[in-house]
Amino acid sequence: DAGVIQSPRHEVTEMGQEVTLRCKPISGHNSLFWYRQTMMRGLELLIYFNNNVPIDDSGMPEDRFSAKMPNASFSTLKIQPSEPRDSAVYFCASIGNTDTQYFGPGTRLTVL
Amino acid sequence: GEDVEQSLFLSVREGDSSVINCTYTDSSSTYLYWYKQEPGAGLQLLTYIFSNMDMKQDQRLTVLLNKKDKHLSLRIADTQTGDSAIYFCAENTGFQKLVFGTGTRLLVSP
Numbered sequence: 001d002a003g004v005i006q007s008p009r010h011e012v013t014e015m016g017q018e019v020t021l022r023c024k025p026i027s028g029h030n031s032l033f034w035y036r037q038t039m040m041r042g043l044e045l046l047i048y049f050n051n052n053v054p055i056d057d058s059g060m061p062e063d064r065f066s067a068k069m070p071n072a073s074f075s076t077l078k079i080q081p082s083e084p085r086d087s088a089v090y091f092c093a094s095i096g097n098t099d100t101q102y103f104g105p106g107t108r109l110t111v112l
Numbered sequence: 113g114e115d116v117e118q119s120l121f122l123s124v125r126e127g128d129s130s131v132i133n134c135t136y137t138d139s140s141s142t143y144l145y146w147y148k149q150e151p152g153a154g155l156q157l158l159t160y161i162f163s164n165m166d167m168k169q170d171q172r173l174t175v176l177l178n179k180k181d182k183h184l185s186l187r188i189a190d191t192q193t194g195d196s197a198i199y200f201c202a203e204n205t206g207f208q209k210l211v212f213g214t215g216t217r218l219l220v221s222p
Contacts, residue, residue: 004154031208043155043200043212056209091154095208099143103154 002026004104006092012110018080021107024073025094033101034067034077035091043091049075082111116203116213123219130188132216134201139182141203145210146175146186149198158186158199188218196220 005024013019025032033048047057049069057067064083069075079086089108093101117135124130136144142163147155161168161175161184168175174187184201198217202210 042214045209045211048209050208055207093155099204099208100145100157100160101208101210102157103147105154 004092004094004102006090006104006107008107009105010108010110012112013082014112015083016081017111018078019082019086019109019111021077021090021092021109023075023077023092023104025075025092026096026102027073029094029096029102030072031095032069032075033093033095034075035093036088037091037106038088046077079109082109084111087111116201116211118199118201118213118216120214121217121219123221124191126191126193126220126222128191130186130191130195130218130220132186132188132199132201132218134184134186134213136182136184136201136203136211136213138203138205138211139179141205143204144175144177144184145202145204146173146184147200147202147212149200149215151197155200191218191220193220193222 007022031050034046037043046059047067052069067077087110089106091103091106093103095101145160146158148158149155159170159173172189176185198215200215201213205211
C-alpha cells in the first residue's frame with residue numbers, strides 16, 4: 001500500500017491567495033483527519049471525517065478554512081484567503097478498522 | 113482540558129537507554145500510542161498499548177503504563193543515532209480521535 005498521499009509537499013503563496021491541500025487516504029480506511037503542526041501550538045486537530053461525513057470541525061480556526069471529502073479516496077483542505085499566520089505543516093491521517101492513525105508526509109505551507 | 117504533557121527535550125549517548133515520559137488526562141482512554149517524527153516527515157506509529165495492560169515490549173521498545181497515575185513511558189534500549197527524532201505520545205479520547213502530547217525531542221550523540 002502506498003500509504004496516505006498528500007499533495008503538494010510544499011506550497012509557497014502570497015497573502016490573500018487561495019490554497020488547496022489534497023489528501024488520498026489509505027484504501028479501505030473509513031476515517032480521515034486533518035492536522036496542523038506549528039512550533040508554537042504543536043499538533044492540532046482541525047477536522048475529521050467518518051465515511052466521508054464531517055464529524056467534528058471544532059478545530060477549524062475560522063471561516064477561511066474549509067474541508068471536503070467528496071468520496072472515500074479524496075479530501076481537500078482549503079484556505080481562502082490565506083494569511084501569513086496560516087504557515088504550518090498540514091498533515092492528513094487515515095484510520096481503518098483498528099484505532100491506529102496513519103499519517104501522510106505533510107504539506108509545508110508558507111504564506112508570504 | 114485535554115493536555116497530554118511531555119518533557120520537551122532528552123539527550124543521550126549512543127548505546128544508552130532512553131526513557132521518554134508522558135502524562136495523559138483521560139482515564140477512560142482505551143489505547144495509548146507512541147509516534148515518531150523524523151525531520152521533514154509525518155508521524156510514524158511506533159507502538160501502542162491497550163489500557164488494560166501494564167507493559168508491552170517490542171524489540172528495543174518497552175512501553176510502561178501506570179493507569180493510577182495516568183503515566184506512560186517509552187524506553188528505547190541501545191539507543192542509536194537513527195533514533196534521534198521527536199516522539200509523541202497520544203491518547204484515544206473516543207471515536208478514533210487522538211489527543212497528542214507536545215512531543216519530546218530526542219538527541220542521540222555518538
